[in-house]
Amino acid sequence: MGSEGIAFYLFAAIAIGASLLVIAQRNPIYSVLLLIASFGALSGLYVLLDAPFVAVIQIIVYAGAIMVLFLFVVMLLNAPHEDTEFDERVHPLLRPGPMRFGAFLALVLAGELFWALTRGGDTGAFPGGAVTSVAVIGRSLFTDYAFPFEVTSVLILVAMVGAVVLARRDDPRERRDRGGA
Amino acid sequence: MTPLLIAQLVLTLFVFIALLHSAAAMVWVERRLAALLQQRLGPIRVGWQGLLQPFADVIKLMFKEELRPRAADPLLFALAPIISATAAFAAFAVVPFGASTTFFGLLDQPLKLQVSDVNVAVLVIFAIASMGVYGIVLAGWSSNSKYSLLGGLRSSAQMISYELSYGMALASVLLIGNSLSLTDLVNGQSGVWLGFIPRWYLFLQPLGFFIFMTAGIAETNRAPFDFPEAEQELVAGYHTEYSSMSFAMFFLAEYINMVTVSAVATDLYLGGWHGPFLPVSLGWVWFLIKVGAILFFYVWMRWTLPRYRYDQLMAFGWKILLPLSVINLLVTAAGVLYFGL
Amino acid sequence: MVTLNHYLILSAILFAIGTAGVFVRRNLITILLSIEIMLNAVNLTFVAFGRALGSADGQIIVFFVMTVAAAEAAVGLAIVISLFRHKESLNPDSFASLKW
Numbered sequence: 001m002g003s004e005g006i007a008f009y010l011f012a013a014i015a016i017g018a019s020l021l022v023i024a025q026r027n028p029i030y031s032v033l034l035l036i037a038s039f040g041a042l043s044g045l046y047v048l049l050d051a052p053f054v055a056v057i058q059i060i061v062y063a064g065a066i067m068v069l070f071l072f073v074v075m076l077l078n079a080p081h082e083d084t085e086f087d088e089r090v091h092p093l094l095r096p097g098p099m100r101f102g103a104f105l106a107l108v109l110a111g112e113l114f115w116a117l118t119r120g121g122d123t124g125a126f127p128g129g130a131v132t133s134v135a136v137i138g139r140s141l142f143t144d145y146a147f148p149f150e151v152t153s154v155l156i157l158v159a160m161v162g163a164v165v166l167a168r169r170d171d172p173r174e175r176r177d178r179g180g181a
Numbered sequence: 182m183t184p185l186l187i188a189q190l191v192l193t194l195f196v197f198i199a200l201l202h203s204a205a206a207m208v209w210v211e212r213r214l215a216a217l218l219q220q221r222l223g224p225i226r227v228g229w230q231g232l233l234q235p236f237a238d239v240i241k242l243m244f245k246e247e248l249r250p251r252a253a254d255p256l257l258f259a260l261a262p263i264i265s266a267t268a269a270f271a272a273f274a275v276v277p278f279g280a281s282t283t284f285f286g287l288l289d290q291p292l293k294l295q296v297s298d299v300n301v302a303v304l305v306i307f308a309i310a311s312m313g314v315y316g317i318v319l320a321g322w323s324s325n326s327k328y329s330l331l332g333g334l335r336s337s338a339q340m341i342s343y344e345l346s347y348g349m350a351l352a353s354v355l356l357i358g359n360s361l362s363l364t365d366l367v368n369g370q371s372g373v374w375l376g377f378i379p380r381w382y383l384f385l386q387p388l389g390f391f392i393f394m395t396a397g398i399a400e401t402n403r404a405p406f407d408f409p410e411a412e413q414e415l416v417a418g419y420h421t422e423y424s425s426m427s428f429a430m431f432f433l434a435e436y437i438n439m440v441t442v443s444a445v446a447t448d449l450y451l452g453g454w455h456g457p458f459l460p461v462s463l464g465w466v467w468f469l470i471k472v473g474a475i476l477f478f479y480v481w482m483r484w485t486l487p488r489y490r491y492d493q494l495m496a497f498g499w500k501i502l503l504p505l506s507v508i509n510l511l512v513t514a515a516g517v518l519y520f521g522l
Numbered sequence: 523m524v525t526l527n528h529y530l531i532l533s534a535i536l537f538a539i540g541t542a543g544v545f546v547r548r549n550l551i552t553i554l555l556s557i558e559i560m561l562n563a564v565n566l567t568f569v570a571f572g573r574a575l576g577s578a579d580g581q582i583i584v585f586f587v588m589t590v591a592a593a594e595a596a597v598g599l600a601i602v603i604s605l606f607r608h609k610e611s612l613n614p615d616s617f618a619s620l621k622w
Contacts, residue, residue, distance in 0.1 A: 008524045012532045019536055019559050023543035028551045029257070029322070035555050036315070042562055049529070049573045054565075054581050056304040061588045064311030066558070066595045068318070068341060073599045074551060075322055075334075077606050102545020110538030117530050126526065131578040134301060134361055140578050141585065152589040159593035166600035169607070 007048055014041035028074045035070075036063050050130035053137055188292050196296055200273055204436035205235035211480050218484045245425040250325060253422065257323035262423065262430035265316030269437040272309040275302040276444045277364045279454045279465035294454075294465060295364065302363040303351055306445055310347070310400060313438065314340050317402075317419050320431070324422040332418025335491060336402055342498040343399035349506035350393040353513040354382055354449045363445075367453030383450040386513070390450045392506045394478075397442040399498065401435065404483035406494055443475035444468075451475075529570035536563035550602045550612045554595065561591050 018038035025031040039062045046055035131137065141149055209224070209232060216223025224231035249258055279294030299305055314337045321333015358366040372380045383390050399406040420431045447453060451471045454464030489497070536559055543556025565584045572580015602612070609616050 002523075005524055008528060012528075015532070016535055016539070019539045022555055022559065023539060023547055023552065025552075028549065028555075029254075031552055031555055033257075033315075033319075035558065038559070039562065042566060045529070045532075045566060046569055048524070049569050051569050051573065051581050052299065052301050053304070054569055054584050056301050056308050057585065057588065058565075059308040060304065060311055061592060062558075062562070064308060064314070064344075065341075066592055068311075068314060068337065069595055069599055070551065070555065071315075071318060072334075072337075073603060075318075075330075077551075077603070077612070103542050106538045106542030106545060109541055110535060113534035113538065114531060117527055117534060126573055127576055130573055130576065131581065132300070137578050137581055137585075141582055145582055145586075148586060152586060155593050156589065159596045163596040163600040166597065167603045 004048060007044070011041040011044040011048070014038070015045070029071070032067055032070045032074060036067050039063050039067070049126075050132050052132060053134045185290055185292065192292065192294070193296050196273060197270065200270060200437050200440065201433070203440050204433050205239070207436045207439065207476065208235040208238065210476070211483075214477070214480045215484045218481075239429065242425055242429045247425040247427065248422070250422050252325040254323040254325070257319050258422075259427070261316050261320035261323060262420075262427040262434075263316075264319065265313060265434040266430040266437075268309055268313040268316060269434040269441065272306055272441045273437070273444065275299050275305045275363065276441065276448060277367060277453065278444065278468045280461045282462050293364070298362070298364060301361045303355060303361050303366075306441075307344075307348055307351060311344060313400075313434070316431075316434065320423070321419040324419075326422050328416045328421045329419050332421070336419060339402070339406065339494060339498070340400055342495060343396040343502070346392050346498065346502045346506040347396035347400060349503070349510050350386075350389045350396065351449070353386055353389045353506075353510050356510075356513050356517050357382055357385055363448050367448050367455070370452040371455045379452055379455070381450060381452040383452075386450065386509070388505065388509045389513070390446070392502060392509065393446060393450065394475075395502060397446065398479070398482065399494070401438040401442055403435075403439065403479060405486040405488050407483075407488060439476060439479055440472065443472045443479070446475055447471040526570055526574045529566060533563045533566040533570070536560075536566070548613050548615065550605070550614055553614070554598050554602070557598075558591060558595070561587060 015038050018034045018041065021034045022031045022038065025034065039058060043055040043058040043063075046052070046058060212234070213223045213231070224234035227233040227237045249255065274296040275298075277293065277295035277298070281291035281293050317340070318333050318337045321329045321331075321336075324330070354366065355361060358369045360366055360369070366382075370380050370382060374380055374384075378384060420428055423431060447468060453471075454461075454468040456464070456467035456470075459466055540556045540558075540560030540563060543559065544553050547553055547556065565587055568580040568583045568587070570580075572578065572583075605617060606612060
């Protein structure tokens with residue numbers, strides 16, 4: 001096993017371990033932080049896959065923007081624990097009934113995917129000639145994918161307006177105070 | 182272990198230690214300059230001209246008691262300063278500070294004066310800068326104190342707002358330099374126009390430089406944008422509850438961030454290690470001079486300008502600086518297209 | 523040696539963890555985080571396939587997935603905030619009524 005193998009298994013272990021802890025954590029703040037660790041490991045895997053651009057974008061967009069948003073909301077709501085008394089007593093992963101069924105379904109999914117993937121036989125090593133250049137990605141993005149690219153800008157605008165409208169405090173008393181409708 | 186690998190390791194260690202000492206030196210420079218601007222003496226007792234003052238401060242901090250509020254979250258409280266300091270050190274890893282050199286024939290192959298040469302260096306700096314927010318947010322939240330929380334929230338809102346302008350200013354330089362690698366960007370600035378004007382991107386991007394420096398000051402939380410600390414309102418902001426070495430780590434992170442922003446500004450706008458009179462192998466001297474000049478400017482700003490009001494800061498960031506940086510980017514793009522730079 | 527299969531299996535495991543999170547957890551924020559895990563598992567598959575086929579398309583799709591993830595997080599968290607204002611709870615079961 002070369003240095004690439006060691007790096008792969010290290011990053012994979014961090015990603016899986018951190019992701020498992022994300023869903024096993026009671027305190028959402030820790031969940032968010034562990035997910036950032038998982039994203040960091042994925043970023044390392046992208047570097048191993050000769051995709052430095054995606055690796056850096058992963059950190060900038062996911063760890064630097066989306067997770068900060070989550071962290072802010074968790075701090076703002078200040079509701080670190082799941083609510084009911086029952087939830088307080090039993091660890092989330094060990095609850096009976098529908099939740100255990102859900103966990104079972106997820107295990108089945110993992111098993112199925114594993115089975116399907118290992119049936120195909122060995123895929124062999126990656127061929128040479130990876131696309132590492134940002135210029136190639138950019139050119140492709142602004143020519144072949146120009147239309148989807150423009151559509152995403154509309155999507156972001158819609159999301160922005162939607163988030164503002166949804167999160168706005170729409171209190172009728174406040175509106176009266178302002179003398180509006 | 183090839184000689185080149187050993188040289189690379191030595192270089193990495195050297196950069197680490199140099200950064201540590203640059204923070205110490207900056208503390209001394211800052212205090213002496215502040216004293217000069219306020220017509221007093223400043224630290225002059227410890228060592229010649231008070232040069233050993235920062236070391237005395239560090240020793241004092243090391244022997245202080247490590248305090249932690251009882252209501253604080255122990256793990257995150259300990260983790261926050263580590264994140265801050267790590268992010269500060271990590272950003273410098275991709276900053277080149279001199280041309281490739283063989284150290285006067287000591288090595289067979291030339292060694293790049295840079296810890297690691299990444300072809301997306303500019304984006305890496307941007308990514309690490311965005312990770313620095315976590316240290317401050319977590320410090321503010323985990324201390325479980327209202328001043329810390331307010332300081333943490335303010336500074337993270339500030340850093341996120343100014344990151345946009347920062348990124349736009351970077352993008353304008355990338356357009357002109359046509360590369361994401363800092364080494365390529367610096368090498369694009371060698372030579373002179375008309376025989377005497379150095380080909381620095383500063384002259385092509387004066388507005389971009391202004392935006393970069395303003396956003397850089399906000400990113401490093403320095404005066405006049407030092408809201409996370411804002412002593413008169415928030416005691417000491419996000420590090421109110423910290424003491425001893427964990428406080429020292431925040432302090433270290435702040436000064437190293439300053440050095441990094443200055444180094445990046447030098448590489449992007451001031452031609453890096455290119456300069457007249459000196460041979461290329463001594464280019465790092467020019468680099469140090471330029472970084473020093475920007476750092477002096479930083480300190481000068483701090484002791485000259487009063488702190489903004491918080492709403493003014495946010496309004497300035499979103500309503501003036503961001504539109505300006507977008508216009509700058511568009512004009513730059515049009516210019517690059519038209520002149521085919 | 524690390525092959526395409528290694529990456530695909532890792533991605534499958536991550537996806538299953540995300541699925542389990544959505545099923546098992548009763549906290550809206552954790553459910554959103556689990557969805558992010560699933561999206562990231564898919565991203566890893568795209569990049570791995572792009573690397574195996576020597577094409578830039580995988581990385582470009584990841585770019586789009588990230589945009590969608592950012593939009594999803596913004597709107598999702600806005601919904602969480604407005605739900606929390608109504609019921610002071612993050613448990614999805616407390617929002618089972620059709621009208622309040």
